[in-house]
Amino acid sequence: MSHSQINSSPNVETYRIQGLSCTNCAAKFENNVRKLPGVENAQVNFGASKVYVEGNTTIQDLEKAGSFENLKITNDRERKSEKTISFWKQKDNIRLYIAAFIIVISLIASYSLNEQSIIPTIGFGAAILIGGYSLFMKGLKNLIQFQFDMNTLMTIAVIGAALIGEWLEGAAVVILFAISEALERFSMDKARQSIQSLMDIAPNEALIRRDNIEQTIDVNDIQINDIMIVKPGQKIAMDGIVIKGSSSVNQSAITGESIPVARMTDDEVFAGTFNEDGLLEIRVTKKVEDTTISKIIHLVEEAQAERAPSQAFVDKFAKYYTPVIMLIALMVAIVPSAITGDWSTWIYQGLAILVVGCPCALVISTPVAIVTAIGNAAKNGVLIKGGVYLEETGSLQSIAFDKTGTLTEGVPHVTDIVSYQGEEGSNLSLIAAIENGSQHPLAAAIIRKANEDNITFKNVEMENFKSITGKGVQATIDNKDYYVGSPDFFKELQTSIDPTIVQQIEDMQLEGKTVIILGTHQDILSLYAIADKVRAASKHVVTKLNKLGMSTVMLTGDNQNTASAIGKQVGVTNVKSNLLPEDKLKYIKELTNNDQKTAMVGDGINDSPALAASTVGIAMGGAGTDTALETADIVLMSDDLNKLPYTMNLSRKTLRIIKENIIFSLGIKLAALLLVIPGWLTLWLAIFADIGATLIVTLNSLRLLRVKDDV
Known part of the structure; x- marks a missing residue:
């Protein structure tokens, strides 16, 4: 059963896990939970540090299942009471401090006392037991059960070092391995902070008015249609609709946009956004678990649980890699020893191979990068629904844009007015009065223009209004018949039109504009050119994507002239016009069938089929649009195309960092193993190679926290 299946099952309880540090531990804990009585199925989400349990169990039983790692479990719904233990005060880290102190004292003692003194050896032994307590508990259990992972490798190496009298090096292995494990815990905690910060965005309580009584109540007890009162300087606790008041609201928590919007x-307003300067009364429209911020958190956590292709490769590789390393170590320890009789030297070399073969850096190379990148994107208003989409976006070859509402604003505007007779204002008043009674889609653009120019038209007395289907409208004003319609309509209405006017109409149409005429039986009074405005960011974004080597395509149902004009304006490399929704789907399928990785960018509603068929479906304006959140693989929460280059940049950097991590972690192992041939590999070198690789891979992954939305 997949993660999404178990999570959507009705009999599933979600618990938070504290202390989950590695993917191996996550797999082991998941296996232990599945064996608990009453549990039908279980799924651990390592990225979000959660476990989804289907069936009946208790927190005590879950903590027993995680006792090998001292995991602490809390119910997800009660996370407010969860106390986070500081990284520096964690038990394993305290043991590490004590063990390191004992090693330092023992080293001083070994130089101060004579060589026969047993005191330094006792000190190193104590450091091994204290610093390696967690390691040995896991490693010995694994040995008994014939399970081989990094804990097993290290346990054998440390016991072997002690048996051949290398107490100091055994203690060093324990300490440095503990530091490596601490680094892994620290990096995962850092990567998870993005989700934690999202969770802390929305308040836990809100001021609600019920039956004319105002009271502060827990968000879990707020019902749909409750009236929520939000004062200036307060965060909005629930999604809703403003019923009274006006204010500036900072929606950066949801959309990543720092500029406040007027509400x-x-x-509509969202939970977790900040009310800046006005008192708002809001009618609650969603329960706490259904708010936009809750959905974002849920989807981000699901995304971090989904395994990226590179992680699947690493996990599969590590499964076979560890037993192979153990076999190589055994062969190095036995074969040369049997030939030369020098058992001590070659057993030491075999132990060093066990240490250098520990796959810490390899195992952590992908999950830290994926979790960090997805968390960073969520903070910047981009919802990436899985590591697979993060990786696919990094290797895209082409991007197809829906025109209306994506490259353009989706709202037609009057762009040009040419008056031949009468004043522009009085003509605009006439056409607005006539179009006010029309149902034509372009009528709204005329009305909007009249309102913008403060033209009064609603008091114009009109008679005999008549709609002429497919052509235009007519009406009588002040005993004079006026007509509004297309150029073709006026060609029928008037026997001939002035060639100069015909030329102006054709020029406007070539620019991709729709022309409406106001006139009488004899005269043309005014021309009105109407077009869907191109978004301010479209040209900049498309240019940026073209520079990144992407092929950009605009898909539209518009005619060739309009499509070409807008395509030229925004700078796309290809334009496909006169397309029905099924034609868009067909075109996307053609591209993907030709092994061309293609993203489709749309609004997530009427573009759903094409979004689903593309390699990566990207929806814009996801805040408040459930369809976009459900349909697309990546959701730009704000209605802003500028988020697209940021997403591409983040994805490409993530891919590069994952590749660097895998190549480096395997390369350093190989280099260290080659030192066995001349017999130069020591336990010191082996552990420094391991901790060095883990440190570099961790820091390299955390660089993704610094990728900014400043494109």
Whole structure:
């Protein structure tokens, strides 16, 4: 059963895990939970540090299942009471401090006392037991059960070092391995902070008015249609609609946009956003678990649980790699020893191979990078729904854009007015009065223009209004018949049109504009050119993507002239016009069938089929759009195309960092193993190679926290 299946099952309880540090531990804990009585199935989400349990169990039983790692479990719904233990105060780290102190004292003693003194050896032995307590508990259990992982490798290496009298090096292995494990815990905690910060965004309580009584209540007890009162300087606790008041609301928590937006009556607001300067009364529209921020958190956590292709490769590789390393170590310890009789030297070399073969850096190379990148994206208003989409985006070859509402604003505007007779204002008043009674889609653009120019038209008395289907409308004003319609309509209405006017109409149409005419039986009074405005960011974004080597395509149902004009304006490399929704789907399928990795960018509603068929479906304006959140693989929460180059940049950097991590962690192992041939590999070198690789891989992955939305 997949993660999404178990999570959507009705009989599933979600618990938070504290102390989960490695993927191996996660797999072991998941296996232990599945064996608990009453548990039908279980799934651990390592990235989000959660476990989904189907069936009946208790927190005590779950903690027993995680006792090998001292895991602490809390119910997800009660996370407010969860106390986070500081990284520096964690038990394993305290043991590490004590063991390191004992080693330092023992080293001083070994130089101060004579060589026969047993005191330094006792000190090193104590450091091994204290610093390696967790390691031995896991490693010895694994040995008994014939399970071979990094804990097993290290346990054998340390016991072997003690048996051949290398107490100092055994203690060093324990300490440095403990530091490596601490680094892994620290990096995962750092990577998870993005989710934690999302969770802390929305308040836990809100001021609610019920039956004319105002009271502060827990968000879990707030019902749909409750009236929420939000004062200036407070965060909004629930999604809702403003019913009274107006204010500036900072929505950066949801959309990643730092500039506040104006919110007034009938506008939608989201939980976790910040009310800046006005008192708002809001009618709650969603329960706490259904708010936009809750959905984002849920989807981000699901995304971090999904294994990326590179992680699947690493996990599979590590499964076979560890037993192979153990076999090589055994062969190095036995074969040369049997030939030369020098058992001590070659057993030491075999132990060093066990240490250098520890796959810490390799195992952590991918999950830290994926979790960090997805968390960073969520903080910047981009929802990436899995490591697979993060990786696919990094290797995209082409991006197809839906035109309306994506490259353009999706709202037609009057761009040009040419008056031949009468004043522009009085003509605009006439056409707005006539179009006010029309149902034509372009009528709204005329009305909007009249309102913008403060033209009064609603008091114009009009008679005999008549719609002429597919052509235009007519009406009588002040005993004079006026007509509004297309150029073709006026060609029928008037026997001939002035060639100069015909030329102006054709020029406007070549620019991709729709022309509406106001006139009478005899005269043309005004021309009105209407077009869907190109978004301010479109040209900049498309240019940026073209420079990144992407092929950019605009898909539209518009005619060839309009499509070509807008395509030229925004700078796309290809334009496909006169497309029905099924044609868009067909075109995307053609591209993907030709092994061309293609993203589709749309609004997530009427573009759903094409979004689903593309390699990566990217929806814009996901805040408040459930369809976009569900349909797309990547959701740009704000209605801003500028998030696209940032997403591409983050994905490409993540791919590069994962490749660097894998190559480096395997390369350093290979280099260290080659030192066995001349017999130069020591336990010191082996552990420094291991901890060095882990440190570099961790820091390299955490560089993704610094990728900014400043494109």
